[in-house]
Amino acid sequence: MSDTRTEKYFGQALKRKEDPRFITGTGNYTDDIVIPGMLHAAMVRSPYAHAKISGINKDSVTGLPGVVHVLTGQDVADAGLGSIPVGWLLPDLKTPAHPAIALHEANHVGDIVAVVIAETRAQAEDAAAALEVDYDALPAVSTASAALKEGAPLVHDDVPGNVAFNFEIGDEAATNEAFKAAPRRVSVKLKNHRLIANPIEPRSSLAQFTPASGEYLLYTTSQNPHIHRLILAAFVMSIPEHKLRVISPDVGGGFGTKIFQYQEEVIVLLAARLLGRAVKWTARRSEAFVSDAQGRDHETEAELALSNEGKILGFRVNTLANLGAYQTLFAPAVPTYLYATLLNGVYKIPAIHAKVTGVMTNTVPVDAYRGAGRPEATYLVERIVDIAAHELNMDPAELRRQNFIQADEFPYQTPVALVYDSGNYEPALDKAMTMMNYPALREEQQRMKGSNKILGVGLISFLEACGLAPSALVGQLGAQAGQWESSLVRVHPTGKVELYTGSHSHGQGHETAFPQIAADELQIPIEDIDLIHGDTGRMPYGWGTYGSRSAAVGGSALKVALQKITTKMKKIAAHLLEASVDDIEHEGGVFRIKGAPEKSKTFFDISLMAHLAHNYPEDLEPGLEATAFYDPKNFVYPFGTHIAVVEIDTDTGHVKLRNYGCIDDCGPLINPLIAEGQVHGGITQGMGQALLEDAAYDEDGNLLAGTYMEYAMPRADDVPTFQLGHTVTPSPHNPLGVKGIGEAGTIASTAAVANAVMDALWHECGIAHLDMPYTAEKVWKAIRDARNQPQAADD
Secondary structure (H helix, E strand, O other): OOOOOOOOOOOOOOOOOOHHHHHOOOOOEHHHOOOOOOEEEEEEEOOOOOEEEEEEEHHHOOOOOOEEEEEEHHHHHHOOOOOOOOOEOOOOOOOOOOOOOOOOEEOOOOOEEEEEEEOOHHHHHHHHHHOEEEEEEOOOOOOHHHHOOOOOOOOOOOOHHHEEEEEEEEOHHHHHHHHHHOOEEEEEEEEEEEEOOOOOOOOEEEEEEEOOOOEEEEEEOOOOHHHHHHHHHHHHHOOOHHHEEEEOOEOOOOOOOOOOOOHHHHHHHHHHHHHOOOEEEEOOHHHHHOOOOEEEEEEEEEEEEEOOOOOEEEEEEEEEEEEEOOOOOOOOOOOOOOOHHHOOOOEOOOOEEEEEEEEEOOOOOEOOOOOOOHHHHHHHHHHHHHHHHHHOOOOHHHHHHHHEOOHHHOOEEOOOOOEEOOOOHHHHHHHHHHHHOHHHHHHHHHHHOOOOEEEEEEEEEEEOOEOOOOHHHHHHOOEOOOOOEEEEEEEOOOOOEEEEEOOOOOOOOHHHHHHHHHHHHHOOOHHHEEEEOOEOOOOOOOOOOOOOOHHHHHHHHHHHHHHHHHHHHHHHHHHHHOOOHHHEEEEOOEEEEOOEEEEEEEHHHHHHHHHHOOOOOOOOOOOOEEEEEEOOOOOEOOEEEEEEEEEEEOOOOOEEEEEEEEEEEOOOOOOHHHHHHHHHHHHHHHHHHHHOOOOOEOOOOOEOOOOOOOOOOOOHHHOOOEEEEEOOOOOOOOOOOOOOOOOHHHHHHHHHHHHHHHHHHHHHHOOOOOOOOOOHHHHHHHHHHHHHOOOOOOO
């Protein structure tokens, strides 16, 4: 059996190992799993955004075909189940109770008020539709600004004024002084509107209870099964953690929405215990629209202070963050530490002050959605910098260039807490402008001015903070979780290897990228390596996948564990070859004596002897596996420059994304093909927000875009062929030097496309700002209104 190799896997654009099963439809998703005798649950959801639950008539479905049981909020209370907890606590944070089933009051359309359990899914859904529930409708509020008005309806009686928290960061006095001294000011009032993630696989859960042992098994669509186990066992079910096994099999996308603890997972666990049979629930798409955590939803007023030459002197921000009806897992952190701490962007801004007010409304809860605070910060910073460039009559690229933090100024302490460890922003800008032929685009824009097709060029330079760290720091900031990651490497007697990671893939390509890291360290073929993840019963504790942490944190934990393996293998080889450990070199899957290559042992030889222990070092324990827990010293800070080019038909208002190019810097690329795929998807999602998507509510809290008939997502013909490139600035504090790439496209592209649209409208009509999404109707009306305005006397 051959176990030698010479090529490097790290950096190779390998096709994903996991793709064949996905492409051929043989993946194993939660809804694919069948436990004999299992029942099906259907949720009864409130049709009102706010209502008292005055009565539930269980008898109305008794006797219907297949109905086994009906659960209500009273059943949850009688079972002693706890409220779904919040995972990030701020000082004086208001955390209203979030029961698995509403007991007295429904607080958003889609809030669960009862559950019907039946033999089949169809029977359960039919009965759920027939269940009689009496409601007393209450006044509702759907926007943050409306919720703060005097006399506005209260979402929860224990959240006075609907204010869940007030958060401030930066030096207010220094910022005020900067504005007093500044000769130029630029302001903007904008809304970063609400989005619905829509992963291709809806959420699903299947629970089983074994009375003899008191053990629970939960299959669920989770990005972090250990977090689900911790929350469910310790805070909701009040059972020993080791009595609950959570398995997250193949997951068809998450975009953040599968991080959180949801009501349905609690419900199927309770139902399985009460009924003694397995219980499954899988969302319909219509349910996902009113139950999956939604994203963004900021109302912001911001002001930038500048010199006459365009030097940024200060930045002032006031944001209202709509949190929806309940506080969910990361909700308080998204508009605070994941948003406000990124308001420095890539610029030298001497003084920043930001205030964020978290507001409760009668809407679906808002939490992390791809980028989680970073897209909101990037959109705000890059929008106001573009407005400043227009008002100062400067090229947007040059205004950015003259305000960049310089490469020799790192580590760089920002006014909003973060210390950027590394960066080199100007080469990314230059490379992007060259790739897109930026001067030619500006010339074309001038030629098209005044015609029925106008051109807009949106340029943004951005930065993101990924891989939250270190655990001690985020704990001080309110996180109720660690931010380290784990890895276990197990080498079998035959030399085949299993990797176990606490990270979890829902489309990121872990099963390919992680073995690429391992194959290089162990110097064996990648075909001999498998990755196992997503099962709390098989892997060491880990914190899962979110915030672009998998490679930087999970990959680093893997690297450390692998190094332990190779160190031990060298000791075994030295013993077998009767040499000093320092004289052993490991190359091409072979351990040999330096200068005497004929004296060697293969990877297989060492693996087998580690398990036989027949001829073995006395001071070394048998076996060949290692576990590592890696806690980063700091965030990692990917950055880049993205340029979007749009063409607007002034007769119809239709916006066409004509071209898009980006230069990203995420450190060394483990797999360029996977990285490009992540960027492609991210750009498309961000473009969707800028041009198409809008989770709009009416003033009574009704979702106006509750199906794909109203909620428009990008299609293939909406996006051009992307031009991608990279610069490489390694992270100085993790063993791989890598930084995140999974969210970069989304973080950057919303702002880039928005700037492109507004660039066209500024040059054509002098329009400084419109709120997204830039639908044809909105753009057409803006052009019409601007062109119909009478000219000022001095024009």
